[in-house]
Amino acid sequence: MKQYQPENIRNVVLLSHSGAGKTSLSEAMLFNAGVINRLGKVDAGTTTSDYDQDEIKRKISIGTTVLPYEWNDNKVNILDTPGYSDFAGEVEAAVRVCEGAVIVAAASSGIEVGTEQSWSYCENTNLARLFFINKMDRENANFDKITGEIQAKFGTKCIPIQMPVGAHTDFKGIVSLITMKYYAGERGEEADIPFEIKEQAASLRDKMVEAIAEADDGLMEKYLNGEELSQEEILSTLKKAIAEVKLFPILAGSALQNVSVNRLMSVINEYLPSPKDKKIDTSEDSAIKDITISTDGPLAALVFKTSADPYVGKLTYFKVFSGELDSNSQVWNVNQNNLERIGQLFIIRGKTQEPIAKISAGDMGAVAKLSITATGDTLCLQDKPIKIVPASHPKALFSVAVLPKTKADVDKLGPSLTRLTEEDPTLIVHRDADTGETIISGLGETQVEVAAEKMMRKFSVGVELKTPKV
Template identity: 45%
Template structure:
């Protein structure tokens, strides 16, 4: 797979909600490009792209993967991305490495919540897009309904360049509106087709959409619009040129249609990627920061110095750590040395590989625009910048959503504690969406992720890759505490022993701050009544006491502590004494400042069929939810609400039950709010009971 110029490279991510057929479409494309001799099946676990054992078991994409193919003298790097809510952080990172996106829309379900989220990611990276309406052969498939859903959901102009011939069981081909030709396909998924006359019953519809296409294309160029207004026909080359310019400029979005399973339309999708999405020379440059000057430096394909960005790491039990990166400038060859500007270390490149899912293809040279892999790099991790020589430039890491749920992990065998710790550390290299930490109060090992399924997948990978079993405990709600009023008081620590004693005396005032402000400390000491060397100890004492809270042992936040008076002893005072005195003062004053419990509130988007709307709305209200709005969708209703995290920790199975498996939801953290008094009393009582047991 040799490529001489970035002009002949296309980097594109396939994005959509889960189940729209991304992986199946990539499998079909690999078959068409003769990268495989069969079309793999997601249901049978035989795809090249979903090769992780957990993916095969669950029949979903969990990681973003790369497929590099050749098509008509172009090199295409296709990134197959996850579509399920718990793994969209993978999709966002993958989108940072491409210049275009193919949005897969289901002809059955249209646009779902996850598609809207990944669309926003694509907009964040300013990507040009084309849309492929898939599953035209399935029951209830409707191309034109999907078009309306696209326009309504994204607020864009979908511009069909192909129309379906038939639908559901009768779907047998497509009409090319650029060439004004019809293509009829056989029942076997060979991608072979026969040219035919456009069906007479479709001519009015075809002429209508052909007119819309020509009108949109003509507006991309003054000469074309003049030619169009004068009634002249645009040539095929002119239409393609206008389509390319309009797509890259994001004036409109070309729409194709087909069936991945029947291999209808997939070859034309490849041609559309080449014809209408940008090469690295057109839009794909990346901003680096010079750590010496702080200046932003655009890194372009034509720059001579090699620079690359690592966007994915895999941990393979046999091949070791696999580092996947995108080259943004310069060239890289095997047996060379590269510099990691994040780690300040040099790395040896023994062999370079192109990727086709689980298959590696050796290559000796990379140029700007290519995506490739190196194995067994010692220091490099995800989001690192690689340079051809020592440099001070670093690419910005991708901002990924923060985890929304935590579980406590406990090894089934005490002998496996080190294995668990090591395994989680390795998995954090592979999955930038998980966090691992230890609760200072309970000493529990906490695993945080994007949802319950995400956590369960991590646990399965621990077992699969590192041969260790763990138990998951019910997730703890990260309650917090705060105060509602200002209060003042004294904390005095005096201890006399046979020798030198301990003496610390402080007066503090606690004031509430707005939600999310955190903690502030102010020193208002006058006249040295508390010596300067002890003031940091006072702040530390308050901070540490605040971590244990007052009501139920949860951290206290959103308050200001003011040290305004005190006294000291020239011999007996010490940092420890003032730290203890500050802690005593905090506990006393916080109780007088009307402490309250805070709970995390989640934004939740629920998509339900029409017949289940009432049930789901009633259930959300029962969970103390606030309904923001209800919007009609093609296949039901979109409910936006805010619900306390404590009420929806196990929402997924309940929603499945209420909707017969047809409902889906996504959620993300919104803010903290005060817990209602009657609920707070129960939480506080339970916390005290647990503490007494200890």
């Protein structure tokens, strides 16, 4: 994969309630981009994103997966995140390194708790976002109803820029209210809008244009004076309003049937901001505070994820905010106040690793076997120390006592718990001074159960989970 300038990169996090179809959507995106030659299925355990054994077993996403593809001269890094609240730490970390979000909602389910949480993640970080109403091919799919729910819950600045044609078994494709063309089926070939829905499409376009005009004072004055707005004015104002978090487009489609997913991919390219469009947040104690996102700037790379593997060791995921990070180099870890040796860099896609010489500003990559670096650390130059604000992690809510099953497990318990907390900073381990028990705390029962299963599978440590003594 070639190097891209920051303006030609899109870092996009997929957010939703569990089961809305994020992973299926990411699979369709990879297929459309020619990265994979067949569509995997969540139920069959064959998707690119959910490759972990725990994810395949439970049929849910547990960790954030980085899924890069190339589309119309841009590189897009999709971050597929878990929908279960137990794994909210993964979501917070992914949101921190993205400039845009796609909130996925199921057309038949409406707004759910996870949808509201997804919106909150974006609000807390001032993240540009759009909605993708998925599962338009399902029974009880109702675009108008869920659009009304979105506007009632999140405001009238959430505006449809597409209109689905049909629903359930009659779902055929979408009308773009921007181009006023009809895109049918998986290929989404452009055609004229069918006569019987032209009036409805025109009415929705008028509402869209009015909402776009309201985002710009000069355009609104022109609109109120009855002057026609040019297509160029509409498109440029829409893009600016999305980047400034003033408008939130609503799109529709079916990830499983791969209908209108290619239109979503084009909207991501054209309207979601690039790394150049978002300010870098540096810590108060950062020696250098004002950074421009540029490949020519001083190196600043934030570690947003760590995965522990018994064979390859620790795999560190990072985003370069400024400068370039080279393979086989030496950098300064400003958090640990020490030098770190960088080996071979990789572009990660699910479980596959593609070696690359360097990762440039705006892009993401990974490196194995770092010795001192942890999630949340910034890698930079020793003579130009920069510290980037890391993701904030939710506090633990659920605790259990961890007991080794056999004598052989006793000695391995401590090191394996350390590896788990490196991988998931929301897991907290401590020893209760009064009871002598080892306590592991997390965001929920499922998260802790998954941690126990990982200990057995990855590190061959058998444990029992029990209610802590009082």
